[in-house]
Amino acid sequence: EPEVTQTPSHQVTQMGQEVILRCVPISNHLYFYWYRQILGQKVEFLVSFYNNEISEKSEIFDDQFSVERPDGSNFTLKIRSTKLEDSAMYFCAGQGGKNYGYTFGSGTRLTVV
Amino acid sequence: AQKITQTQPGMFVQEKEAVTLDCTYDTSDQSYGLFWYKQPSSGEMIFLIYQGSYDEQNATEGRYSLNFQKARKSANLVISASQLGDSAMYFCAMREILYGNNRLAFGKGNQVVVIP
Numbered sequence: 117e118p119e120v121t122q123t124p125s126h127q128v129t130q131m132g133q134e135v136i137l138r139c140v141p142i143s144n145h146l147y148f149y150w151y152r153q154i155l156g157q158k159v160e161f162l163v164s165f166y167n168n169e170i171s172e173k174s175e176i177f178d179d180q181f182s183v184e185r186p187d188g189s190n191f192t193l194k195i196r197s198t199k200l201e202d203s204a205m206y207f208c209a210g211q212g213g214k215n216y217g218y219t220f221g222s223g224t225r226l227t228v229v
Numbered sequence: 230a231q232k233i234t235q236t237q238p239g240m241f242v243q244e245k246e247a248v249t250l251d252c253t254y255d256t257s258d259q260s261y262g263l264f265w266y267k268q269p270s271s272g273e274m275i276f277l278i279y280q281g282s283y284d285e286q287n288a289t290e291g292r293y294s295l296n297f298q299k300a301r302k303s304a305n306l307v308i309s310a311s312q313l314g315d316s317a318m319y320f321c322a323m324r325e326i327l328y329g330n331n332r333l334a335f336g337k338g339n340q341v342v343v344i345p
Binding site for chain 2: 147151157158160172205209211217219221
């Protein structure tokens with residue numbers, strides 16, 4: 117079963133630093149997403165990406181965030197100047213395939229200190 | 230407004246028993262999809278089952294089945310013959326297809342603990 121791969125699995129960063137979270141989606145997926153889950157809370161949509169551009173974003177996805185697919189395979193989420201409240205699990209997901217569903221990566225746990 | 234409501238408190242289930250997890254949703258869209266995901270303590274999100282709004286049959290995937298009651302806007306997950314490995318958080322989610330919206334809206338989750 118193809119997988120969505122996320123790296124790193126854990127990242128600790130100092131407040132104000134930039135972080136880049138990486139994802140390798142499944143090759144035949146067309147839509148890509150970032151979601152986040154603050155500890156103990158529900159999963160929240162951040163952004164969707166299709167045809168090399170953002171197709172939709174939530175109110176959470178402000179100017180601190182950016183996404184790109186620099187080499188046609190990796191899909192990255194950048195947070196420019198991290199805040200304490202950015203501490204969360206970040207999930208990459210792709211859509212495509214027979215289950216109509218979204219295949220999620222195993223997540224990156226980001227801790228901002 | 231909440232799109233997905235999961236209000237059950239944490240549940241303890243005896244191994245081999247069935248458990249039903251409640252999910253109600255709110256949408257004015259006629260075309261939507263409903264999903265259930267499992268999140269074990271390791272944190273990953275595992276897709277379990279999908280129900281389309283136009284599907285006439287309730288979805289089933291192995292030990293998972295979805296009790297879809299469209300008029301009541303509910304999409305309850307039934308896990309039959311619980312196993313210890315079923316201990317996890319379970320999230321109900323919805324995709325509204327209106328205007329090509331592809332985002333998933335998640336509920337707050339149900340915690341299930343299976344006891345031997």
